[in-house]
Amino acid sequence: MKSKIGVLVMSYGTPQSLDQVEAYYTHIRRGHPPTAEQLQELVGRYEAIVGGVFPLRANTDKQVAALQETLNRMAAGKDTEFVCYQGLKHAHPFIEDGVAQMAKDGIREAVGIVLAPHYSVMSIGGYVKRAEAKAQELGVSMRFVESYHLHPKLIEAFAARVSAKLDQFEEAGALRDQVRVLFSAHSLPEKILQMGDPYRDQLLETSQAVADKVGVTNWQFTWQSAGRTADPWLGPDILDTLKDLSEEQVEDVLVAPVGFVSDHLEVLYDLDIEAKTIAKELDMRLERIESLNTEPLYMEALGDVIIKSWEMR
């Protein structure tokens, strides 16, 4: 008999229908309901996404299923079986529900991981804190993978996507070196830097590693999707960066949102609709790399760090 080890696969979560957007937004805002105007603005963004109103729902399901298959394969010769459970930050099944389900199934030991490669106390730190609290309450012993932003398979997967899009620019007549590659990630409040948070440095390390692997020197990093609060958020924001690039006479831009692993609102709206609209106004060509979604190299990177985390216990 193989021993069963739980894997709590955590992700941001998304509503399942338009009437759930308010509850979702209220949860993100720690219980403070949005104004009617804020709510309408968010609903409008979801409605504008083509190819499914809440694509993150199905994408997370597919990623968890693919990771389960990958783990079965990678651990085939081991005396351990890894069983995946989903736990979402702002939607059902919540992080606490995932831990409770593991406990109900008799799982006593588990590894937690987030479908986001870079650590910040405000992002991954929040997931881990909630999972750990529930696990302690229910007597499940958990360890966590906190980041995997330089895993060679993750870098390889991003690099292949950057390279494929650069090929397309070339086919369309651009010179490869003239394409400005913009690595991007979700902004966070600037105050994380005073807290010594590794988020920005990890993102720059991923960007550098991907650029090196592809052989790209014409790149920079920019933030996206900043919150609309009074706090200053990390900048420059991608929309300002595009305006600066236009003044520099840059015509071809490839966005590589390395802080995200899935197609969802921040990619399909903030980049594909909002940033593309600005680029068009500026007469620039803007493309985006394909998201990882269930990319096998990404699943193997996750499988690898999960198994290592378990075996290093």
Ligand SMILES: CC1=C(CCC(=O)O)c2cc3nc(cc4[nH]c(cc5[nH]c(cc1n2)c(C)c5CCC(=O)O)c(CCC(=O)O)c4C)C(CCC(=O)O)=C3C
């Ligand atoms: C670091 C980070 C990631 C990446 C790491 C990770 O994946 O965890 C991420 C991902 C995502 N963020 C998402 C959606 C939203 N985030 C919001 C608001 C916020 N995000 C924040 C941070 C992050 N967010 C923060 C500090 C806020 C302010 C409120 C707060 O202090 O918590 C809001 C409110 C409205 C707005 O501000 O736009 C929405 C709708 C979706 C799902 C999209 C979909 O449904 O397809 C995804 C994957």
Ligand SMILES: [Fe+2]
């Ligand atoms: Fe967010």
